[in-house]
Amino acid sequence: MTTPETPLLAGSGLHKSFGPTRALDGAALSVAAGDVLAIMGSSGSGKSTLLHCLAGIVRPDSGTITYGGADLIAMDDKARSALRRTEFGFVFQFGQLVPELSCLENVALPLRLTGTRRKQAEAKATEWLARLEVDGLAKRRPGDVSGGQAQRVAVARALVTGPKVVFADEPTGALDSLNGERVMQMLTQAARDTHAAVVLVTHEPRVAAYADREIMVRDGRTVDRELVA
Numbered sequence: 001m002t003t004p005e006t007p008l009l010a011g012s013g014l015h016k017s018f019g020p021t022r023a024l025d026g027a028a029l030s031v032a033a034g035d036v037l038a039i040m041g042s043s044g045s046g047k048s049t050l051l052h053c054l055a056g057i058v059r060p061d062s063g064t065i066t067y068g069g070a071d072l073i074a075m076d077d078k079a080r081s082a083l084r085r086t087e088f089g090f091v092f093q094f095g096q097l098v099p100e101l102s103c104l105e106n107v108a109l110p111l112r113l114t115g116t117r118r119k120q121a122e123a124k125a126t127e128w129l130a131r132l133e134v135d136g137l138a139k140r141r142p143g144d145v146s147g148g149q150a151q152r153v154a155v156a157r158a159l160v161t162g163p164k165v166v167f168a169d170e171p172t173g174a175l176d177s178l179n180g181e182r183v184m185q186m187l188t189q190a191a192r193d194t195h196a197a198v199v200l201v202t203h204e205p206r207v208a209a210y211a212d213r214e215i216m217v218r219d220g221r222t223v224d225r226e227l228v229a
């Protein structure tokens with residue numbers, strides 16, 4: 001088992017129920033700076049709930065989560081959303097780009113939300129679109145680009161603020177295998193270049209192969225992949 005020595009993000013003893021459904025039942029994991037971690041497991045095992053807890057989107061019923069040594073659960077909503085805007089990036093299965101904005105405006109948006117001036121935000125967004133090789137799409141709306149292109153724009157948007165952790169929930173789930181591979185290559189390369197950690201939820205071994213480490217979630221509990229294989 002490869003346990004990071006100084007975790008950037010760590011959760012332990014995490015429990016979360018939705019009514020009678022026990023989504024997390026004692027899950028634990030830790031992520032070091034720059035670590036690319038895949039969370040695997042069958043449908044309904046609790047992967048997304050675990051990611052949402054670690055990202056401060058869902059509050060667990062019990063357990064502890066620390067980010068950079070600070071207690072994430074004890075933070076008030078304002079502090080937690082500030083943390084999400086400045087320290088975390090997100091990529092979801094269906095991109096979730098804002099349909100009314102151009103691809104460039106979508107990538108610039110996280111910077112605008114933290115007070116960066118338009119010109120500066122758009123210059124940075126242009127750089128990131130070029131890194132993801134979709135700079136030709138800057139003026140187009142998300143509805144006018146392919147699924148693979150939209151996910152590359154979503155990766156650019158996730159990384160534009162220089163996050164310390166990128167949370168990716170089935171980022172290739174809606175793509176064919178070739179486009180999925182391309183998105184994974186670009187996401188992991190960009191994360192390595194910027195020393196961002198990646199917490200990746202996937203049920204596809206081919207996608208998990210891009211990670212440094214894999215953990216399995218079974219019935220809301222985490223199991224080290226190497227012990228399962």
Ligand SMILES: Nc1ncnc2c1ncn2[C@@H]1O[C@H](COP(=O)(O)OP(=O)(O)OP(=O)(O)O)[C@@H](O)[C@H]1O
Nearest residue numbers: 018021022023041042043044045046047048049050
């Ligand atoms: N907001 C919610 N309300 C009610 N039940 C929920 C909610 N979110 C998750 N659950 C339930 O919790 C369990 C774990 O769900 P979760 O989405 O974390 O699993 P998953 O491993 O990510 O599944 P999948 O691979 O299908 O996305 C499931 O039984 C799910 O139906």
